[in-house]
Amino acid sequence: MSHHHDAVTVIRAKRDGxxxxxxxIDWIIEAYTRGEVHDEQMSALAMAILLxxxxxxxxxxWTHAMIRTGERMDFRHLGTPTVDKHSTGGVGDKITLPLAPLVAACGAAVPQLSGRGLGHTGGTLDKLESIPGWRAALSNDEMLAQLHDVGAVICAAGSGLAPADKKLYAxxxxxxxxxxxxxxxxxxxxxxIAEGTxxxxxxxxxxxxAFMKNLDDARELARTMVDLGNxxxxxxxxxxxDMSTPLGLTAGNALEVRESVEVLQGGGPADIIELTLALAREMLDAVGITSVDPAxxxxxxxxMDTWKQMVRAQGGDPDAELPTARATETITAPxxxxxxHLDAMGVGIAAWRLGAGRQKLGDPxxxxxxxxxxxxxxxTINAGQPLITLHxxxxxxFPAALAALDGAWSIGDSASRQVLVHERIA
Structure with a gap:
C-alpha cells in the first residue's frame, strides 16, 4: 500500500469524526517530518482536526509522536529542581524577564526556552536582544553551565526539540x-516536555x-495542557x-526591558508585579520551595543581582544604555x-506596525x-496630558500605527480595573 494512500486513510478517518x-498518529507525524507525507495532506488533516x-x-x-521526532533534554543531574513558565502570548507581556531571575534567586533552576515574536505578540528573545551584546543562541552545554552557575537562562530553543512541531506550526x-x-x-x-523540565x-x-478571546476556550486549552503535562x-x-487590556505601560522591545528592570529595582506597574509574583509563587510551589517569599x-x-548575572552570562551588558527610537509621536487626552478602555489588540498591532514586531519569520x-x-x-487623566506615545x-x-489605535481607547467617568488572575487550574 502506498504511503500516499495511508495519509488519505488517516485524513478520511478524522474527516468523518x-x-x-x-x-x-505515530506513522503520520514521523512520515510528515521525513517529507513522505506532503504539506497539502497534512493541511487537510490539520483542518479535519480543527473541525x-x-x-x-x-x-x-500526537504530542509524544512529535517529541519522538527530536531530542530530549535532561536536567536531572543538575541537583536543583527545574521549573519553566509558558505564556500563550499577549501584549506588553514582559513577565518572563523579571520572573526567571526572581524564581532563580529563590532557589529553583529556570530553563526558559523562548521564541521570537510573530504578529502582534512580542517575542521574549526580541526584547532581550535590545540589550547590547546579549545573545539568544546557546549550545546545550552553555545552557546547562549557566543553569548551574546562575540558576536561570532565557535562550532560543534548539532546533533539535520536536522538529515536527516547527514544520507543523508553519x-x-x-x-x-x-x-x-x-x-x-x-x-x-x-x-x-522535550525540554525536560x-x-x-x-x-x-x-x-x-490573546489567542483565546473567551474564558471558556482558554479554560479548555489550559485544562488540556495541564492534563498533558501531568x-x-x-x-x-x-x-x-486577563489580556483584554495590555500588561504594564509598554509594548515593544527595549521599552519592555526598561520596564522589567524597574520591576527588578522594586518599582514598576502594579499589574506586572502582581502577575510576576503570582507566577513565581506557583513555580516555587511546583518544586516544593515554600519557605521563601518571592516578594x-x-x-x-x-x-536584580540574578538578572545582571544572567544578562552577563549571555554576553550582554546589564548597565548599558538601551536603544531608544529616533522619532516619537504623542496622543494627548482630548x-x-x-x-x-485600552484594547490590547489595538496596542499590539500599533507596536507591530511601528517596527517592534515582524511580518514573517526572519524579518528584523x-x-x-x-x-x-x-x-x-x-x-484618572487630565485633558491635554500625554495618553499614548508612539516610538x-x-x-x-506613524499613520498606520495611529490607525490601529483608532477606537482602541476611551475616556469616561469611571472604570474598575480588570481582575488579572481569573482562576488556577491544576
Missing amino acids: HALTAGQ RGMDRAEIAR LRDVTGTVESIALIASSIMSKK SALVLDVKAGAG DSGVRTTALLT DALADGRA ESGVLT VQAGAGVQWHVQVGD TDTPER
Missing part, C-alpha cells in the same frame, strides 16, 4: 488551522489581545489571566476623566520601537 489510532477535535488519548499520542499558520485547541496544546507541550506553570491568557510526568499547573527577593535586590525588528501608555485602565525609527509608520 473518528478517533485516530496510536499507529496512525472535529481530538480526544485526550489522541492529543497525548503549516498551521498559512492554512487557518492555528486555533485548534488540540494542535495548540500539543505544539506547546511537545516542546516543553520537572515542573511547568502555564499562563493562559483570555481577552481581546500525564507525561511534568508537574503542571495553569493560571488563567522579599524582589524587594531586597536578589532578583478630555479629562478616567481611562475606561527595531529595538526602540513600540507603544507606551501613560495611564492604565481605571486611572519608531521610521516615522513614515
